[in-house]
Amino acid sequence: MSTAAAGQSRPELSIVRTFDAPRELVFRCWTEPEHLNRWCCPKGFTLPHSEGDGARPGGSFKTCMRAPDGTEYWLAGTYREVVPPDRLVFSHRWLNDRGEPEHETVVTVTLEHEDGRTRLMLHQAFFLTEASREGHRQGWEETLDNLAEYLAK
Template sequence: MPSANDISAADELVITRVFIAPPALVFAAWTEPEHLAHWSGPEGFTTPHYEMDLRPGGRYRACLRSPEGEDHWVGGVYREIQPPVRLVMTHAWESVRGRPGPETLVTVTFAEEGPGRTRMHFRQTGFTSKASRDGHEGGWSSSFDKLAAHLEGPAA
């Protein structure tokens, strides 16, 4: 499957992937909990809890459970929702006390790339360090590998 990763500025992460699925399905995979449960989080992680209020100004919150059983909570606010072409939301990991950490902005666009294929352009900005950006690159890339398998599988 074609994929390209490009990390530009120190506070920005850009990943482009082509999925064998139409844009409406790839968009649904980002916006419907029954899809997110299959791919959200890096390899080995599960998503036992996902709540979302899918509207501009609505919040989302998810628990990503590591293979060791450690829970990592993330949440944010939806800024733009344009099915099936664009999704914009904030993204912040929670501390052990449930307080949001540094907030980044995630913009995902979906474009038809030939019959039954979608080019997804992912951009996350506002990182406070190169290490944070690089850690997210690994996590998102692994998640997108899981997304590709989910979209191509019989349950999609």
């Protein structure tokens, strides 16, 4: 890759996981608050606040994740595409201390049926830095671990 091309690359994140659960259930866990609010944060974090007007194109959400040390991380987004039980696309924006949105990325979750299980492919783009991408990778990996535990119950 040329130096010019390397300077223009924008970090992306891709994670693939397989869950021992039907695709329809995994999709509902991503779109229904009674499921989503029980697993959708990294290990040790809690969700003291979660609101939204539904997983539908144009629907929005706002969530607060509280870290074990008490630090609160607010994020918001808008659903761009909702295709049960195959695909979910939404924006992801961290909110600063004034509640204003910062850099926006787009998360795409694709679900495939695989021998009674569900293969999940998560893609998030584009990050401003590789460090930001790697921080999100760690958060998503832990969050998906929580989803696996939740589905096992």
